[in-house]
Amino acid sequence: MSLVLPTPGADTLRAISDFHPFLSAFRRDLHAHPELGFEERRTAARVAEALQGFGLDEVHTGVGRTGVVGVLRGRWAGSSKSVGLRADMDALPVQEEGDCAHRSVHAGLMHGCGHDGHVTMLLGAARHLAHTRDFGGTVHFIFQPGEEGHAGARVMIEDGLFERFPCDAVYALHNWPSLPAGTVAVNPGAMMAARDDFWIRIEGVGGHGAMPHRAADPVVAACAVVAALQTVVSRNLDPALSAVLTVHSLQAGSAIVHGVPTQSVTVPPHADIAGIAKWFDAPAGETLRKRVAEIAGDCASAFGTRADVRYLPFLPPTVNAPPCAELVRRAATGLLGAGRVFTAMLPSMASKDFSFMLNERPGAYFWLGVGEDVPGLHHPRYDFNDAVLPTGAALLATIARDALAD
Ligand SMILES: [Zn+2]
Ligand SMILES: [Zn+2]
Numbered sequence: 001m002s003l004v005l006p007t008p009g010a011d012t013l014r015a016i017s018d019f020h021p022f023l024s025a026f027r028r029d030l031h032a033h034p035e036l037g038f039e040e041r042r043t044a045a046r047v048a049e050a051l052q053g054f055g056l057d058e059v060h061t062g063v064g065r066t067g068v069v070g071v072l073r074g075r076w077a078g079s080s081k082s083v084g085l086r087a088d089m090d091a092l093p094v095q096e097e098g099d100c101a102h103r104s105v106h107a108g109l110m111h112g113c114g115h116d117g118h119v120t121m122l123l124g125a126a127r128h129l130a131h132t133r134d135f136g137g138t139v140h141f142i143f144q145p146g147e148e149g150h151a152g153a154r155v156m157i158e159d160g161l162f163e164r165f166p167c168d169a170v171y172a173l174h175n176w177p178s179l180p181a182g183t184v185a186v187n188p189g190a191m192m193a194a195r196d197d198f199w200i201r202i203e204g205v206g207g208h209g210a211m212p213h214r215a216a217d218p219v220v221a222a223c224a225v226v227a228a229l230q231t232v233v234s235r236n237l238d239p240a241l242s243a244v245l246t247v248h249s250l251q252a253g254s255a256i257v258h259g260v261p262t263q264s265v266t267v268p269p270h271a272d273i274a275g276i277a278k279w280f281d282a283p284a285g286e287t288l289r290k291r292v293a294e295i296a297g298d299c300a301s302a303f304g305t306r307a308d309v310r311y312l313p314f315l316p317p318t319v320n321a322p323p324c325a326e327l328v329r330r331a332a333t334g335l336l337g338a339g340r341v342f343t344a345m346l347p348s349m350a351s352k353d354f355s356f357m358l359n360e361r362p363g364a365y366f367w368l369g370v371g372e373d374v375p376g377l378h379h380p381r382y383d384f385n386d387a388v389l390p391t392g393a394a395l396l397a398t399i400a401r402d403a404l405a406d
Contacts, residue, residue: 009331009334009335009394009398010335012128012335012394012397012398013335013390013391013394015128015131015132016124016125016127016128016390016393016394016397017390019124019127020389020390023120023121023123023124023386023389023390023393024386024389026046026050026120026123027116027117027119027120027384027386027389028101028102028386029046029102030043030046030111030116030119030120031100031102031103031104031110031111031116031383031384032102032103032104032105033104033105033106034091034092034104034106034109034110034111034116035089035090035091035109036090036091036092036093036109036148037090037145037146037147037148037149037150037152038065038066038090038145038146038150038152038155039066039090040066040089040090040145040146041066043066043089043119044061044066044067044068044089044143044145045061047068047089047119047123047143048061048068048070050123050126050127051068051070051123051126051141054123054126054127054130054131055130056070056071056072056126056130056141057071057072057073058070058071059071060164060165063156063159063161063164064144064145064146064152064155064156064157064158064159064161065145065146065152065155065159066089066145066146067089067142067143067144067145067152067155067156067159067161068143069140069141069142069143069161069164069165070126070140070141070143071138071139071140071141071165072126072129072130072133072138072139072141073133073137073138074133074134074135074136074137074138074139074404075133075134075135076134076135076136077136078136079135079136079137079404080137081136081137081138081168081403081404082137082138082139082140082165082166082167082168082404083137083138083139083140083167083168083169083170083171083399083400083403083404084139084140084142084162084165084167084169084170084171084357084361084363085122085125085139085140085141085142085170085171085172085396085399085400086122086142086143086144086153086170086171086172086354086357087115087118087119087121087122087141087142087143087144087172088115088118088119088144088145088147088152088172089115089118089119089143089144089145089147090115090145090146090147090148090150090152091104091109091110091111091112091113091115091116091148092109092110092111092112092113092148092378093108093109094108094109094110094112094378094380095107095108095110095380096109096110096112096380096381097380097381098380098381098382098383100383110380110382111382111384112377112378112379112380112382113147113148113377113378113382114174114175114370114377114382114384115147116384117175117370117384117385117386117388117389117392118173118174118175118392119143120389120393121173121389121392121393121395121396122141122143122393122396123141123393124389124390124392124393124394124396124397125141125393125394125396125397125400126139126141128393128394128397129397129400129401134401135400135401135404135405136404137404139400139404140165140167142156142161142165142170144156147352147353147354150353151314151315151353151356152353153353153354153355153356153357154353154356157356157357157360162360162361167361168361168362168403169321169324169361169362169363169364169403170354170357170358170360170361170362170363171324171328171363171364171365171366171396171399171400171403172354172357172363172365172366173365173366173367173368173392173395173396174352174365174366174367174368175367175368175369175370175377175384175385175388175392176367176368176369176370177370177371177372177374177375177376177377177382178369178372178376179342179367179368179369179370179372180340180369180371180372181369181370181371181385181387181388182336182340182368182369182387182388182391183336183340183341183342183368183369184328184329184332184336184340184341184342184366184367184368184369184395185341185342185343185345185366185367185369186320186325186328186329186332186341186342186343186364186365186366186367187320187325187343187344187345187347188320188322188325188326188343189319189320189322189325190280190317190318190319190320190347191318191319191320191345191347191348191352191365191366191367192317192318192347192348192349192350192351192352192355192365193242193243193244193278193279193280193317193318193347193348193349193350193351194278194279194280194285194313194315194316194317194351194355195276195277195278195314195315195351196276196277196278196279196285196288196289196311196312196313196314197274197275197276197311197312197314198274198275198276198277198292198309198310198311198312199272199273199274199309199310200222200225200272200273200274200275200292200296200307200308200309200310201270201271201272201273201307201308202218202221202222202225202270202271202272202273202296202300202305202306202307203218203269203270203300203305203306203307203308204216204217204218204221204267204268204269204270204271204303204304204305205267205269205304205305206266206267206268206269207266207267208265208266208267209265209266209267210265212267215267216303216304216305217267217303217305218252218267218268218269218270218271218305219252219253219267219268219271220303221271221299221300221302221303221304221305222250222252222271222272222273223250224299224302224303225273225295225296225299225300225307226247226250226273228295228299229245229247229275229292229295229296230245231295232245232277232287232288232291232292232295233245233288236287236291237284237287237288238284241279241280241281241284242279242280242284242347242349243277243278243279243280243284243288244277244278244349245275245276245277245278245288245292246275246276247273247274247275248274248275248276249272249273249274249275250271250272250273251271251272252268252270252271252272253266253268253271254266254268273296275292277289277292278349278351279317280317280319280347285313289311289313292309292311293309293311296309297309314351315351315352315353315355315356316355316356316358316359317351317355318351318352318354318355318358318365319355319358320358320363320364320365320366321358321362321363321364323362324362324363324364324403325343325364325366327364327399327402327403328364328366328395328399329341329343330402331395331398331399331402332366332395334398335391335394335395335398336391345367352365368388368391368392368395369388370384370385370388371385
């Protein structure tokens, strides 16, 4: 074991701040060239090129289709410990409305969730740690494709991520508008909800709108189902548990032109409902799943129609392992001061696919504040706050060092 001591947090932040202009330029280049999930070929190539330039020991591309993993071994011999740091790479199918110089060059695509910042901060940590190598064991820098609705984390895992790149623990962050810039939030438990998706087709009997008694109207049945579904959370779950159920789509009949009488008024043969259910505790998830099917089935049959229900558990809840959350808290406190680290945040009802990695390995997911007065995530004017790039990179580097420390 070498006598060199780990670099204290302040030194890490100072060292990374020295190449802040590089990080900002890199982030803006990614912002200008957004790519959707599993299409991150340019992004992956830029990441791989950067990692090779930093002198990582190994750089693997094509992990989970367009994912990249960089491997860095510390210079202190004798440790078999390993840690994974993960960033998501994909952009959104949203037309950017901002007018910054680095706005998206691709119509209808933008980095509206700040993943350009996530990639850049993880690269900043890689560059710093590749320079110092002041740790024992191995850091795996995981650049994940397809976070936005593609469950890319699961695809990487199914591609053998943790067999090929063993990780004792995994860590990731998401930038968080509404938190002051450069602050950190990490709970010793739930951070983000699970997400289930459901689809209900109400099969009725079509007919003439003036003779509905000869039909079985799926529109009326669907309206009753949607109204009755509002009771699942309010009347079937323990009020002390958190959950939300939202029907986000209800479609039936022919297209509507406002103010123009429809030529043929018919009772349509079917109506389609789509929704999501969010929850944290498995028993709550089970209740939601059971009651959606029961209400849809019973309600539809009360109206002489039939419900065909599909229910898909899509993302598990993102729940931090308390010792890993504590490691993040300590690292962040050392770097930023206790007043800038929050550990009792209300969890978000949004969902993240990093939960798949947390199901495989202990770890923690934390939020990095990017400012209270900035557009929210997925807003067409969102633009990652470059001021926090060194902070995020220093946090990730410090977490890796601490996780590998004896
Ligand atoms: Zn997003
Ligand atoms: Zn995101």
